[in-house]
Amino acid sequence: MDRKTPLYDVEKALGAKFTSFGGWELPVSYSDILKEHHAVRNAAGLFDVSHMGEIMVKGKDALSFINKLITNDIVPVPQNKILYSPMCYENGTVVDDILIYKISDTELLLIVNASNTDKDEEWIRSHQTGDVTIENVSDRFVQLALQGPESEAIIRKLLKDENTELPGFYWFTETTLCGNDGLSPIRVLLSRTGYTGEDGFEIYLWLPEDGGQTAERLWNCILEAGKENGIVPAGLGARDTLRLEAALPLYGHELSDSITPLEAGLKTFVKLNKDDFIGKDALASQYERGLKRKIYGFEMVDRGIPRNGYEVVREGRKIGYVTSGGPLPSLGINGGLALLDDTGLSSGDTIKIMIRDRACGAKIVPVPFYGKKYKK
Amino acid sequence: MGTGENLYYSKDHEWVRVDGNNAYIGITDYAQDSLGSIVYVEMPRTGKAVSKGQVLGVVESVKAAADVYSPVSGTVTEINEALADNPGLINENPYENHIAVVSLDDPAELSQLMNKQQYEEYTKGA
Numbered sequence: 001m002d003r004k005t006p007l008y009d010v011e012k013a014l015g016a017k018f019t020s021f022g023g024w025e026l027p028v029s030y031s032d033i034l035k036e037h038h039a040v041r042n043a044a045g046l047f048d049v050s051h052m053g054e055i056m057v058k059g060k061d062a063l064s065f066i067n068k069l070i071t072n073d074i075v076p077v078p079q080n081k082i083l084y085s086p087m088c089y090e091n092g093t094v095v096d097d098i099l100i101y102k103i104s105d106t107e108l109l110l111i112v113n114a115s116n117t118d119k120d121e122e123w124i125r126s127h128q129t130g131d132v133t134i135e136n137v138s139d140r141f142v143q144l145a146l147q148g149p150e151s152e153a154i155i156r157k158l159l160k161d162e163n164t165e166l167p168g169f170y171w172f173t174e175t176t177l178c179g180n181d182g183l184s185p186i187r188v189l190l191s192r193t194g195y196t197g198e199d200g201f202e203i204y205l206w207l208p209e210d211g212g213q214t215a216e217r218l219w220n221c222i223l224e225a226g227k228e229n230g231i232v233p234a235g236l237g238a239r240d241t242l243r244l245e246a247a248l249p250l251y252g253h254e255l256s257d258s259i260t261p262l263e264a265g266l267k268t269f270v271k272l273n274k275d276d277f278i279g280k281d282a283l284a285s286q287y288e289r290g291l292k293r294k295i296y297g298f299e300m301v302d303r304g305i306p307r308n309g310y311e312v313v314r315e316g317r318k319i320g321y322v323t324s325g326g327p328l329p330s331l332g333i334n335g336g337l338a339l340l341d342d343t344g345l346s347s348g349d350t351i352k353i354m355i356r357d358r359a360c361g362a363k364i365v366p367v368p369f370y371g372k373k374y375k376k
Numbered sequence: 377m378g379t380g381e382n383l384y385y386s387k388d389h390e391w392v393r394v395d396g397n398n399a400y401i402g403i404t405d406y407a408q409d410s411l412g413s414i415v416y417v418e419m420p421r422t423g424k425a426v427s428k429g430q431v432l433g434v435v436e437s438v439k440a441a442a443d444v445y446s447p448v449s450g451t452v453t454e455i456n457e458a459l460a461d462n463p464g465l466i467n468e469n470p471y472e473n474h475i476a477v478v479s480l481d482d483p484a485e486l487s488q489l490m491n492k493q494q495y496e497e498y499t500k501g502a
Contacts, residue, residue: 017412033438034413237412237439303460305416305436327415327438334416356418356434 005050006142006212007219014233022114024051026236033237037329040196040242041370043230044148046222047239049202053117053138055110061130063105068277069127070100071261071270077102082170082191085269086261087120088279092286094255094264096120099193101172109189111143113251127278140207142215146222147200147242149373150229155201157225160185167192169374177203178221186218195239197246197372245328247297247337247367253308253323254295254337262286263294263339265367291343295323297367298351299335302360306336311354314342322353330370337367379405380471384486385495386447390432391471392489399448399486400474403435406499408470411437414463419455420476426452428485433475435466448485450478 002025012018016027027048029036039045057066067074072085083100096116101109112120121136128134146154156162158177167173172191179185186205194200203222208214223231240250249255254264261270262283272284300306306325311318325336340351345364352359379385384392389407393400408414418434426432432446454477459465465473480486490498 028439029412032413034415241438303416304418305441307441329438 003051005048006207006215007048007050009212010216010219011048011233016233016235019236021236022051024114026051027233029235029237030233033235033241034327034329036232036234036238037241039230039232040148040198040234040238041330042149043232044146044150044154044200044226045196045232045234045238046219046226047145047147047234047236048142048219049145049239050142051114052143053112053114053120053136054141054143054204055112055117055121055124056135056137057108057110057124057132058106058135059130059132060106062108062132065128065130065132066100066108066110067274069124070098071277071279071283073271073274074100074102074108079104080167080172082172082193084170086255086266087123088261088277088283089257090279090282092260092262092279092282093257094251094259094261095123095257097249097251097255097261101189101191116251142205142207142212142218144203144205144219144222145194145196145200145239146203146226146231147194147196147198147234148231149199150226150231151198151200152375154222154226154229154231155190158221166190169193178218181221183217186214188218192375195248196242197248197368197370198242199373199375240324241326241329244324244326244336245330245368245370246372247369249295250324254339259339260286263291265295293320293339293341294343295337296340296345297335297365297369298338298353298362299328299331299333299365299369300353300360300362301350302362304353304355304358304360305334306338306353306355306360306362312338312340313352313354313359314350319351325353328369335362335365335369379492379496381492383471383492384447384489385492385498386445386489387498388445388447389499390444390447392447392486393474394480394483394486397480397483398453399450399478399480401432401444401447401476401478402474403444403466403470404495404499405470407435407442408467411435411440411442413438414466417459417463417466417475419459420452422452422455424452426450426478432478435463435475444475446478447489448478449481451481453477453479
């Protein structure tokens with residue numbers, strides 16, 4: 001039985017169609033995936049992403065402990081900044097890709113993929129050393145994502161003082177929202193992050209025991225404040241097309257326990273100069289030997305929609321498969337990402353995607369498909 | 377949700393409109409609504425022989441590809457070319473935008489399909 005977020009009823013009332021994802025019943029769309037996609041690119045969209053997992057790691061040794069589990073380096077990161085990092089197995093393939101909120105040197109909040117939450121918790125616990133406590137606090141958070149160019153204007157309306165300085169890209173702050181309606185302000189953790197390639201915020205609400213009432217009030221006050229900015233509630237369908245256009249990896253597709261971050265093009269987030277971390281030897285040796293396969297972006301030349309798992313063929317030979325594919329609505333074309341054995345391909349090279357026994361022409365293109373519009 | 381008049385319906389959510397020996401085949405309002413925005417329609421070749429229950433084409437939404445099964449046996453005599461450039465026509469008006477026309481091998485097969493009332497009953501439980 002899938003779990004429901006505290007916003008299930010309010011979403012249902014908005015006409016959401018639900019789908020099962022990572023053990024959760026979540027809105028796939030409210031009106032229409034394409035409309036929601038374009039609203040995020042041109043105005044704003046509000047997503048319920050409460051399915052994301054949260055693991056709190058505290059203690060004197062929290063920093064060094066977590067640093068050993070991740071490929072990126074959390075040590076030099078300033079307080080209130082967020083770090084993206086793969087977390088790898090010894091063989092260099094990926095347990096999960098996570099965000100780390102550095103609350104302090106002794107308090108780290110890890111945001112993990114919904115379907116990996118239990119696996120991650122177990123993995124982290126199995127390596128526990130020193131003075132650390134690990135707590136899976138996923139059930140105590142509601143997480144919303146407000147994404148799109150109007151996001152900042154909407155957030156400003158919800159602040160007590162609209163001139164409050166807002167966090168820059170990949171920074172977070174504690175603040176209150178929605179106190180202007182006479183009711184008590186809602187304390188949240190507000191970060192300038194997202195998964196759409198647009199400017200925007202993720203909002204974490206530490207859930208009070210009021211049966212979701214505060215969560216509903218937060219959701220409604222954001223939608224209300226954003227009305228004149230063109231905000232719409234948006235579902236997982238648009239979240240996926242948006243992240244694909246921005247070429248942001250999705251665990252289980254571009255990253256998995258059989259793909260390394262180097263193959264996924266995430267070298268920036270693998271600090272091979274860092275002291276020992278799990279997977280370092282395997283990744284260093286893969287890097288020195290050179291990659292045998294990697295993720296490419298491609299767009300369709302022929303008609304047809306590429307989907308996850310479709311075979312990719314070049315010069316009559318199977319060279320890999322599509323990891324994510326579909327319409328790229330902002331570009332008006334179809335395309336996707338593919339894991340290919342041939343690492344010498346360059347933009348413009350032609351490949352074929354096998355769509356139901358038809359070999360459909362496609363070409364390699366640079367990623368991201370859609371230029372990211374983040375605010376520094 | 378609407379249902380078209382004087383049509384036959386399949387359990388897989390296709391409709392059939394009969395004109396002489398020709399069966400116009402499309403997908404129902406219920407089907408297009410479940411799929412969401414349709415972004416691609418793969419149509420059969422004209423001249424192709426199909427038997428009842430065989431895949432006639434594929435309708436793709438942003439998220440997924442769904443097979444369209446032929447509710448009748450026959451030969452594809454015509455496809456709806458307009459859908460190639462404008463697949464969203466199916467969302468706008470599913471009963472006016474057929475996918476293909478099949479010349480019927482055996483009109484008696486139609487009796488195995490549902491009428492409007494039966495189909496409405498059928499989708500109520502779904």
